[in-house]
Amino acid sequence: MFLMNDENKKRSYKAQKVIDRLGKKLNRQMVGSLAACVHCGMCTDSCHYVLANPGDPTYAPAYKADKIRKIFKRHYDWTGSVLPSWVGAKSVFTDEELEELKDTAFGKCTNCRRCTINCPMGVDFATFNRMTRGLLVHVGIMPEGVEYVSKEQWEIGNQMGVLKEQYLETLEWQEEELQGEVNNPKAKIPIDKMNANIVYTINPREIKHDPRSILDAAKIFYAAKENWTMPSEGWDMTNFGLFSGDDDLGGAVAGRVYEKVEELKGKKLVMSECGHGYRSTRCEGPNWAKKDIKFEAESSVITMLNYIKEGKIHVDKSKNDSSYTFHDSCNNARSCGLTEEPRELLNYVVGDFREMYPNRAENFCCTGGGGAMSMSEYRPRRLQSAIVKAKQLEATGTKYVVTSCHNCVDGLNDVIKHYNLDMKVTQLVNLVSNALVI
Ligand code: SF4
Ligand code: SF4
Structure with a gap:
């Protein structure tokens, strides 16, 4: 479905491919999220990029979401056919505009889904941000690191x-x-x-x-x-x-x-x-x-x-005698509900466990999620946004942060180094092994 008023404008090959592929990727979940936002702003403060960059509206989840939403409305939503400017419908024409979309989809969001769980309308921005990344990857527009790692895999x-x-x-x-x-x-x-x-x-x-x-x-x-x-x-x-x-x-x-x-x-x-x-x-x-x-x-x-x-292994928690907090990985906690088991395990193998706040599904991203560790061009932005995580870590007063994610280990190590925190990162497997009584 193509609309009339900007149809005479020339569109690049890649821009046309992105629009066509968007149509193929739409499913009920995607359309629901693209259509349901009422711009109430309730998700805004859930994003660590927003909290670390006060006064910059380009980091707000709804603002970022509108970058792809406007294309959806322009080409695939009836409201965009009837009242395009009223609903913010706008097409995409040039490779430069796709580059701008790349900057948002890859460089201003870690797909952590914290805004998703804080949206009363059920808008899952992270899911269609991932879709947006896929549209761009399909036409070869992506950060160099993403291209490199994908090729290796x-x-x-x-x-x-x-x-x-x-x-x-x-x-x-x-x-x-x-x-x-x-x-x-x-x-x-x-x-x-x-x-x-x-x-x-x-x-x-x-x-x-x-x-x-x-x-x-x-x-x-x-x-x-x-x-x-x-x-x-x-x-x-x-x-x-x-x-x-x-x-x-x-x-x-x-x-x-x-x-x-x-x-x-x-x-x-x-x-x-x-x-x-x-x-x-x-x-x-x-x-x-x-x-x-x-x-x-x-x-x-x-x-x-x-x-x-089940008594198959025995552990002695006194072998891990420092102080420990736990960082919930976004994917484990928010997307897979794995929140209580790591804490139960941690309490078996350490004596001094202190919660980090907020935690579980409300925890903040390590800031290295969504493949951010591979995108070196966005490193300064990532570390700037990491002030939120750094404050969370520091407030626990512990010597160790435990996490169940190798990606978070790297993300957290970067935060600790950048903000000069007196803390080390470890994983549950290391603590369980150290506590083993064989
Ligand atoms: S995504 Fe949800 S919470 Fe955020 S502005 Fe839209 S409706 Fe409001
Ligand atoms: S998914 Fe996470 S990083 Fe992306 S906009 Fe939402 S809260 Fe911010």
Whole structure:
């Protein structure tokens, strides 16, 4: 449906493709969110960008949402046909305008969904901001980092370009460490074991920068006498498709994980601590990959908690004798409801746990969400907005912030460094492993 008054204006090839693809991406959830905003402003103060940039209206969720909403109204909503200027309907014509849209969709929002849960009309801006990113990615307009990481995940199979030999060598190295730590030369990190109870998948960051977390998980599985394995392929449970808005990438990445679990006849897929990985692989992936999942899929947080509750492992919280707060990852807490289990687990393994406020579904983003850590051009903006997180962290007065997300670990480390906080970041797997009584 194209309208008359600006039809004579020339439109770039990319702008036309974005408009056409928008029509294909509209579903009930998307249209509901695009149509329902009454511009009441109740979501405005829920956004950390707004709080960190008082007086700049371009960060307000409704303002950002209107950038794509106006195109929807102009081309796909009847109100835009009847009263285009009244409803703010406006088309897009040039690549420069698409670049401006990119600046908003990628550079002024981490898709954290805090505004979503604070909207009385049920407008899910983060969801259609992701869609907007996908429209731009489709015509090749995206931050360089997003292009680079997406390519790595498409072509090499994981988002950090880890080669198979590097992955297997790291696991072998961690297996040797495990044998030393538990004083048993027969302790194993099994690879591609058939019919295991658990197929354990990780974030490639663990191979590249944090192999200790693989060792810690292996130690916990060892202590629980678990029948587990790690896959030689399809081991990356992260998914850049969630950040880039590319459902095809999302489906391909999640599909590789599912196929490997099926090939190994694994009973349960367990994902290490990663918010967007958990959301992508457990919740969104089956839709993107158009696949029914016949096995259970759970976060390692739940696996570890159950081990303690079922008496499969024993822990001594006095081994973690510092002070700890907990940062809820946006994807875990707001999008997947994983709020109580990490706290229950934390209380088993530390003695001094202090809540951060606000918390759970109302927690603020680490500011590195939505793939922001890969978009270096927006770093100054990200760190400016991080003042909100820095104040939250500082107010807890703790020495450690615990999180169940590798992406948040990097985001929080950046905040701590930039704002000079006396604090360290750790994850539940590290604390559980340290508290183990073997
Ligand atoms: S998104 Fe919701 S809360 Fe925000 S301005 Fe629109 S209706 Fe109000
Ligand atoms: S999703 Fe988060 S970052 Fe984006 S506008 Fe909403 S509150 Fe702000």
